[in-house]
Amino acid sequence: MQGWSGWADRGMKRSAGNSVGRARGRLIVVEGIDGSGKSTQLHLLDKWLRSLGLNVFFTEWNSSDVVKEITSKGKKKALLTPTTFSLLHATDFADRYERNISPLLEADYFVLADRYIYTAYARDVVRGCTPSWVRKIYSFAKVPDATFYFRLPPEVAMDRILEGRPKLKYYEAGMDLNLSNDEYESYRIFQSKIVEQYDGMIKRDGFAVIDATLDIEEQQSQMRQHVRRFLPARFATVMPEPNGDSTK
Amino acid sequence: MTQQLTSRPLRFFGEGISYMKQTESKGSLIVIEGPDGSGRSSQIDLITSYLEAAGHAVVTTGLKRSELIGAGILEAKHKLPLGKKTLALFYAADFADQLEHKIIPALHAGYVVLADRYIYTLMARSTVRGIGRVWSHNLFGFAVTPDMVFYLDVPPEELFHRVFQKYGSLDYYESGADLGLSDNLYESFVLYQRRIAREFTMMEAKYGIVRVDGGRTISEVNADLQQRIDVYLKSRS
Numbered sequence: 001m002q003g004w005s006g007w008a009d010r011g012m013k014r015s016a017g018n019s020v021g022r023a024r025g026r027l028i029v030v031e032g033i034d035g036s037g038k039s040t041q042l043h044l045l046d047k048w049l050r051s052l053g054l055n056v057f058f059t060e061w062n063s064s065d066v067v068k069e070i071t072s073k074g075k076k077k078a079l080l081t082p083t084t085f086s087l088l089h090a091t092d093f094a095d096r097y098e099r100n101i102s103p104l105l106e107a108d109y110f111v112l113a114d115r116y117i118y119t120a121y122a123r124d125v126v127r128g129c130t131p132s133w134v135r136k137i138y139s140f141a142k143v144p145d146a147t148f149y150f151r152l153p154p155e156v157a158m159d160r161i162l163e164g165r166p167k168l169k170y171y172e173a174g175m176d177l178n179l180s181n182d183e184y185e186s187y188r189i190f191q192s193k194i195v196e197q198y199d200g201m202i203k204r205d206g207f208a209v210i211d212a213t214l215d216i217e218e219q220q221s222q223m224r225q226h227v228r229r230f231l232p233a234r235f236a237t238v239m240p241e242p243n244g245d246s247t248k
Numbered sequence: 249m250t251q252q253l254t255s256r257p258l259r260f261f262g263e264g265i266s267y268m269k270q271t272e273s274k275g276s277l278i279v280i281e282g283p284d285g286s287g288r289s290s291q292i293d294l295i296t297s298y299l300e301a302a303g304h305a306v307v308t309t310g311l312k313r314s315e316l317i318g319a320g321i322l323e324a325k326h327k328l329p330l331g332k333k334t335l336a337l338f339y340a341a342d343f344a345d346q347l348e349h350k351i352i353p354a355l356h357a358g359y360v361v362l363a364d365r366y367i368y369t370l371m372a373r374s375t376v377r378g379i380g381r382v383w384s385h386n387l388f389g390f391a392v393t394p395d396m397v398f399y400l401d402v403p404p405e406e407l408f409h410r411v412f413q414k415y416g417s418l419d420y421y422e423s424g425a426d427l428g429l430s431d432n433l434y435e436s437f438v439l440y441q442r443r444i445a446r447e448f449t450m451m452e453a454k455y456g457i458v459r460v461d462g463g464r465t466i467s468e469v470n471a472d473l474q475q476r477i478d479v480y481l482k483s484r485s
Contacts, residue, residue: 066330067338081348082267083390087341091334098331128267136386140333 025105026230027142029116031198032150033191034172035157036212037219041150042114044220045227049110052235057104061115064095080176082127089120090137097141105142110230117141118149118205122197126190127177146226147205149198150219152212154191158184253358254484261367262389265348274358275305276484277351277392278477279366281448282400283441284422285410286462287469291400292362294470295477299360304481307354309346310364311339329426332377339370340387347391355392360481367391368399368455372447376440377427381450396480397455398473399448400462404441408434 028045030038042058049056062068067088080088101111117138124134162184170176173183174190202209208226210219228235253274258264278295280288296306330338354361371384402410411418418433420426424440425433451457460472 066334079345079349081344083265083344083348084341087337087344091337091341094331094334094337098334130263130266130389133263133386133389136383136389137337139383139386 025107025109025111026146027101027105027111027113027144028227028230029113029118029144029147030150031115031118031122031147031207032212033152033154033157033194033198035160036150036152037160037216038148038150038212039114040216041148041210041219041223042112044216045223046112048224049112049227052231054231055104055107055109056112057100057109058112059096059100059114061113061119062089062092064092064099066095067092080171082124082129082176085127085171085176086120086124086129086134086137089124093117093120093138093141102142113144116144116147118147118198118201118207121201122194125197126174126193145230147207148223148226149202149207149209150212151195151198151209154188154195156213157191158188258352258355259393260389261391261393262386265390268348268352270352270356273355273392275355275360276396276481277355277361277363277394278480279363279368279394279397280400280473281365281368281397281457282462283402283404283407283444284419285407285414286400286402287466288364288400290466291470291473292364294466295362295473298474299477305357305359306362307350307359308362308364309350311366311369312342332374332379336370336374336379336384336387339373343367343370343388344390351392363394366394366397368397368448368451368457371451372444373421375447376424376443396477397457398476399452399457399459400469401445401448401459402462404438404445406463407441408437 028042030042032038046056046058101113104111120138121131121134125131168183168187173187174193175183175186177186177190179189180186198207201207210222212219255272255274258271258273280291282288292308296308299306351361351363367388371381371388374384375381408418411422418425418437422440423433423437424443425436427436427440429439430436448457448459452459458476460469462469464472
């Protein structure tokens with residue numbers, strides 16, 4: 001019991017509002033709509049950091065074991081309201097935050113998050129939750145060291161998604177919003193609204209915008225260039241140069 | 249009931265629920281707060297019978313009862329200890345489910361909703377575990393403000409005997425065992441309940457919570473509550 005309250009305490013002190021944390025870990029986040037390629041990019045970054053021998057932890061939106069079962073049960077029944085939907089995702093996030101993200105940052109890890117609080121800011125607000133309420137709920141979460149926003153026109157994302165996986169899930173398509181009876185049309189409108197929300201956060205939340213229509217290698221190169229600054233000093237000389245020019 | 253129920257806008261703690269279509273209440277939300285063993289359920293049974301006899305439609309609600317999430321909370325508790333923010337959000341989700349699917353529709357339809365605990369218990373539990381009061385208050389910005397809130401006040405030493413007689417053991421979280429206050433379960437229980445009670449004292453003025461002496465007999469407490477509820481319901485009609 002002692003240990004449990006111990007680590008939860010530390011997580012709270014380093015909240016976004018009054019953070020004076022001396023944690024040396026780095027939090028790197030990718031955001032963007034489905035099909036923007038953000039997961040692929042984070043995977044490549046993960047491989048790179050591990051290849052340098054750094055401690056890396058990867059965490060994904062809506063993936064807590066404890067919460068997953070309950071969330072998916074509710075989702076199947078299509079009983080979730082925007083508020084319960086929001087709170088269940090916040091529960092999932094808090095579990096991963098208190099259990100993994102916060103202690104691992106304390107332990108000097110690179111924590112890589114495939115979606116973070118900005119996903120909630122975008123989705124919950126599109127679903128009808130009040131923006132200020134959503135932001136207050138997540139106020140305990142550390143502001144990332146870097147947030148990469150993979151920006152892509154919804155039509156392009158849609159083509160990518162539908163190519164591989166023609167069946168859309170109920171909430172994924174935003175069917176709970178009654179945007180359209182056609183799930184593809186609903187999906188398109190829903191994703192456009194998400195993009196609007198993300199675009200509004202670029203300045204406010206300091207996103208590093210990556211053009212997700214570029215080649216995978218080019219996007220990765222931009223990402224690594226940005227992340228270089230967080231690497232320990234001993235990597236200053238062995239680092240590959242930006243744009244893949246590592247021969248000099 | 250022969251008289252026409254008057255409609256008024258629902259009041260919320262904060263932002264409210266902007267997408268909601270039912271924004272009027274014809275009913276009343278009456279909350280009974282208090283620790284386990286304080287006699288909440290006995291009082292709710294008595295008040296329900298009394299109000300129904302007087303012609304009011306009554307619905308009761310409580311924490312941990314939502315179909316969507318309720319069972320999951322218990323499972324999760326047993327598997328592995330949850331962090332305090334996680335637990336707070338879990339309970340908030342469960343509460344929101346009941347609020348939107350049960351409490352608000354009932355208020356809209358003109359029921360008297362008797363709540364066996366409400367967000368005040370959730371906030372008090374969070375605060376004694378180190379979560380900031382402001383965060384908890386903001387979290388419940390979507391909650392409907394009750395028309396009346398009672399807190400059944402019983403000294404922790406007395407509670408211990410009542411709970412032990414009824415269940416033969418103490419609930420892990422209700423004893424604050426997760427807080428490591430004492431190796432002795434009795435001591436832990438008393439210390440924990442004292443902290444919760446202190447938190448209710450802190451909340452009294454801010455949230456208009458009416459403290460009722462729960463150390464009296466069931467019928468004495470009931471007469472007290474009933475009288476206050478009568479006055480309120482008369483003022484409404």
